[in-house]
Amino acid sequence: MIASADMVTGLMIDRVEVFAVALPTLRSFGVAGGAIAVAGRPSIRILVKVSADGVSGWGEATPAPAWTYETAESIVTTIDRYLAPAVLGKPCWDLDGVTTAFDRAINRGFSIGAPLAKCAVDVALHDLLGQALGVPVGVLWGRRRRSTISLAWIVSGQGPAAVAECVAEGRERGHRAFKVKIGARTEREDIAVVNAVRAAAGDAALWVDANQAYHVDGALRMAAALSELDVLAFEQPLPANDIVGLRRLRDASPVPVALDESLRHPSDLATFVRLGAVDVAIAKVQRTGGLTLSRRLCSLAEDSGVRLMGSGLTDSDIGLAASLHLFAAYGIDTAVDLNGRQFVDSVYATRTTVTVRDGYAEVPTRPGLGVEVDESVVRKLAVDVLERRDAR
Template identity: 75%
Template sequence: MPATDRHPVPGPFGAAAPVERVETFAVALPSVRSFDIAGGAVTVAGRPSLRILVKVTARGGAYGWGEATPLPSWTDETAESIVTTVDRYLAPALLGLDAWNLDAADRAFDRAISRGYTIGAPLARCAVDMALHDLLGRAAGVPLGVLWGRRRRESLELGWIVSGTTPAEVGESVAEGLAAGYRAFKVKIGRYGEEGDTALVSSVREHAPPAAPIWVDANQAYTVDAALRMARRLDPLGITAFEQPLPANDLVGLRRLRERSPVPVALDESLRHPGDLATFIRLEAVDVAIAKVQRSGGLTLSRRLCSLAEVCGVRLMGSGLTDSDLGLAASLHLFAAFGIDTPVDLNGRQFIESPYAVETVRVEGGKASVPDTPGLGVVVNETVVRELSVDVLERRV
């Protein structure tokens, strides 16, 4: 008898049933505007943006949806690799396990895709883990916060991503954000040299309200010496955090920078697995930990990472991966559970549309309400998902 059958979950809902089917859909979503980071383009206006949606179904019909964002300019996972990883490795490992057993799923994923230096294939893994959480909440008839027994916030303030390469363009972008109700701003740097990056951030400070929170993200673009010079340039501008200034695996460099930087150093790409955060805490190489659901392989591991940060007194900030509405909802549930009270970078709505979402997250005046309906709180129109699907592997969708 399988281990998962020895202690069945009582109750009538379908989470007690084994997983019967895992389906992947590569969907082409409309791009609202272009978005670039140090590694390259994230979205291009007028060109569809690919997202991988995963549907997990348990015996009896209970189901849930998850999402992964293929982003080669940010990580090493592509649309093709995410689809094949889910279809050929994670799905076979999950089939037959009870849908409620997130711990068993986590261990099965570890066996299917080895961790190596850190977690393996986190984006692909996230899509399946997110779908399992959605399934559990839907089956129980409660939102994730109720399922977890912790929900400290009902809404979160969003940060506006500033675009533009000239002071005039930056001013226009800040004005657009202000008109939409945003009062916090995030600036991507690392593309224009130290002088150009400083001018970009200075222009944001000039056009934003005096008390507006502003933080910067270099996406691993600097060396230690350049990052330290930039930190000293940024400090007089009242920057709240300097996100991922160095390569993710530069442990020694990040410790050196954190010791000398006048601006708090926040880690994103460095923190795939909770164990990564534990290493940086032991080395005293982190001021702020960025919670990011997709980067950390889903909600199961993200909750562990956030709990570790909370216990160790490391400040938490929240970020996304230009998610569509499923990923947006998952992040809101996580950040609300841990009471993140600073503006968060959940910028999907700024750059892409989610036409598959029938009922979804409410965003008004630069604030996002945490969903209060079952599961993630996003109702997916599967017909639209199939209409938007593309064949990234030259296979039949």
């Protein structure tokens, strides 16, 4: 159903449904904090369906305890018991009002509270609005600077001897940029891995992500070594809240310092900008609580002269599409880390509504996010993550 603008203003949120689904894992993937995906085990994603007078939209959250504090169980209960009751009966178009209701239901501490859970509902509302009006999300915003987004291929968990095979697979698939996860090994081993990637990737773009694994002195040593390898960014070398350390690192690092986990809310970026502690801001939809706050963060970065790069959270196709719309709106043209297709199979999509070929993803042009969800498959894949497990 395509509604008129007048009809959309009258659409009120009347239902929020939450599904924890078990998606097939294509290969293992880990960060410095631990495993994100394990081959042979299903990957759990939380899908949210928001409905208003017969129109619906879908959102996604990725439980990643190795990366942040939100688990599958906490995301489900946060949405079901706190966020959904806070927004029922509110106009679906009032995204700013929904954000305020979120913050009243789950308040901020040092930084934003429960961003992954909030993201799933926020993205679903964007999808719903696009579906109601029959336009893609970028049209809702009035901005799309790119029609395709270049994707980086991820190197994670391989030792130096196994890197060449991984890089070769990425090159065969058309990828022209590579992102290397480090921090799980010693500094010497990390540098050996990055060296091996550079040797195998030739002059391809290369960036490195430590996921908060280092302290300042180690990060400075690592930055000096990375500068010899033409690395375009050193992402989140230090703990997210080590503002003093990040400023010291940024002042001394020969490689641009990119922030990811440090930027949960646009106000976090404002702090780092004022202190001169950031070169690059990573746009990440789930980390920043959805598209509403992510747009604010991206606009602040642009206005502050901070370079934007893009990343995801091993999203399935719903999250992938949301990120593509955001990155296209802000013209993020450095190869981005949207690695879901590399590690997870989005079997709930009725067809390939996000096209990825030759290392590029096409920004969807269908209404809303542009992903068609087969709800019968979602319900078939749903699991009860709150079921009590026997103590072991």
